[in-house]
Amino acid sequence: MQLKSINQQVVVIVGASSGIGRIAALQFASRGAKVVVAARSQLGLNSLVEEIQNMGGDATAVVADVTIFDEVKAIADKAIEVYGRLDTWVHNAAVELYAAFEVTTPLEFKQIIDVNLMGQVHGAMAALPHIKSEGRGALIHVTSVEAKRSLPLQTAYAASKHGVNGFLEALRVELMHQKLPISVTEIMPAGINTPLFDKARTKLGVKPMPTPPIYQPSLVAKAIVEAAEHPKREVVVGGAGKMILLAQRVSPSLVDAYMVRNGFDSQYTKEPKSENAPDNLFEPILGHDKIEGDFSDRAKSSSF
Numbered sequence: 001m002q003l004k005s006i007n008q009q010v011v012v013i014v015g016a017s018s019g020i021g022r023i024a025a026l027q028f029a030s031r032g033a034k035v036v037v038a039a040r041s042q043l044g045l046n047s048l049v050e051e052i053q054n055m056g057g058d059a060t061a062v063v064a065d066v067t068i069f070d071e072v073k074a075i076a077d078k079a080i081e082v083y084g085r086l087d088t089w090v091h092n093a094a095v096e097l098y099a100a101f102e103v104t105t106p107l108e109f110k111q112i113i114d115v116n117l118m119g120q121v122h123g124a125m126a127a128l129p130h131i132k133s134e135g136r137g138a139l140i141h142v143t144s145v146e147a148k149r150s151l152p153l154q155t156a157y158a159a160s161k162h163g164v165n166g167f168l169e170a171l172r173v174e175l176m177h178q179k180l181p182i183s184v185t186e187i188m189p190a191g192i193n194t195p196l197f198d199k200a201r202t203k204l205g206v207k208p209m210p211t212p213p214i215y216q217p218s219l220v221a222k223a224i225v226e227a228a229e230h231p232k233r234e235v236v237v238g239g240a241g242k243m244i245l246l247a248q249r250v251s252p253s254l255v256d257a258y259m260v261r262n263g264f265d266s267q268y269t270k271e272p273k274s275e276n277a278p279d280n281l282f283e284p285i286l287g288h289d290k291i292e293g294d295f296s297d298r299a300k301s302s303s304f
Contacts, residue, residue: 001181001231003087003138007032010083011228012075014066014123015093017044017284019194020142023291024090024221029057031225036079038062039093040280044289066093066119067111069126076126085134088228089127091120092142094160095281096196098267099203101155108201109156111281116160121167128182136181138228141168142220145190145241149248149255151211152263153204172233183231188245189220190238193299195288201279207271211263213240214299217291239303 011028015021017039025037029052037048037059045061052059062078064071079086095115097108120141131137147165150158165186172184191210194217202208215238223235236242248255278285292299 001136001183003136003183003229003231006225006229009033009087009228010036010079010085011088011090012036012038012079012086012127013090013092014038014064014072014075014119015091015142016048017041017289018199019092019196019291019293020189020192020217020220020224021090021092022048022289023217024092024224025059026052026055027218027221027225028228029059030055032057033088034058034083036060036062036075036082038064038075040065040284041289043286044284047289066091066122067114069122072119072122073126076130080130086127086130086137087134088138088140089123089131090140090142090224090228091123093119094142094157094196096154096157096200096208097202097281098153098200098208099275100153103203104156108281109159112156113160113163116157117163117167120164124167124171131182132180138183138185138231139171140185140187140224140227142187142189142224145188145236145238145244147186147188149244151267152259153208153267183227185227185232186234187220187223187227188234188236188241190215190236190241190244192217192220192238193293193295195290195293197293197295199280199285199288201275201281202273202277203275204268205272205274207269207273208267209269209295211266212298213238214295215303216296216299216301218301219303237303 016037049059146158147161
């Protein structure tokens with residue numbers, strides 16, 4: 001399957017105000033793509049568009065809540081209105097809750113499913129008609145290593161990522177059956193140094209952290225941009241993630257034992273944080289529209 005060069009593409013990035021989505025938008029723009037960036041944070045999108053324009057790029061922003069299909073559809077419609085086509089759809093928007101299952105409420109669990117799973121479904125539904133009319137293109141969905149191996153204290157998040165994995169496997173085969181030149185790529189990062197851990201709701205009593213080793217978001221963005229030009233089925237970002245998934249295939253019970261021993265404390269920082277602290281589970285919060293989180297001193301900028 002031959003996809004367009006990046007500098008010939010119109011790319012939509014959903015979940016672009018911070019972290020992986022933000023650096024992916026910058027990387028696409030730096031290579032000449034026209035980008036449509038979307039998120040719930042108006043301020044974050046405004047600053048991103050300004051940054052792209054200052055480097056000579058072309059960007060348009062759309063504020064949208066991915067749980068509402070009409071708002072997601074409006075992102076795709078804006079791409080057509082402004083640029084006349086849509087070549088690649090990158091869906092990265094996600095929220096997180098750190099809590100034992102027994103203290104997770106039904107409303108919290110449902111919200112994570114609505115954002116992380118149904119949001120991805122809405123994205124594909126909105127993008128596919130336009131990509132089909134263009135004749136070729138790419139759907140790129142950012143999930144997590146947890147799409148195939150869950151961590152404790154993240155039951156809702158893991159369930160949502162497993163759901164996206166199953167959805168994409170079925171969708172990919174349907175498009176292949178129709179002989180449509182549309183690639184479907186799942187990007188599965190390991191622990192990434194993004195602002196997610198400041199924004200997440202936590203019931204751990206402390207601020208959460210990614211399970212080490214931690215990787216920089218630029219590595220994930222690089223994988224996303226590569227998949228927009230050279231079709232891939234799945235990409236695991238972070239060597240530790242590849243090792244966990246290999247171990248999961250060989251012996252799930254062994255990984256269970258490892259998680260019992262190491263999967264809990266590895267997600268705790270020593271920084272106290274109340275479950276009543278501001279979080280972005282239901283609404284965006286200010287002050288986190290940046291690429292990297294608070295673990296830059298420990299994060300790896302490369303991975304074998």
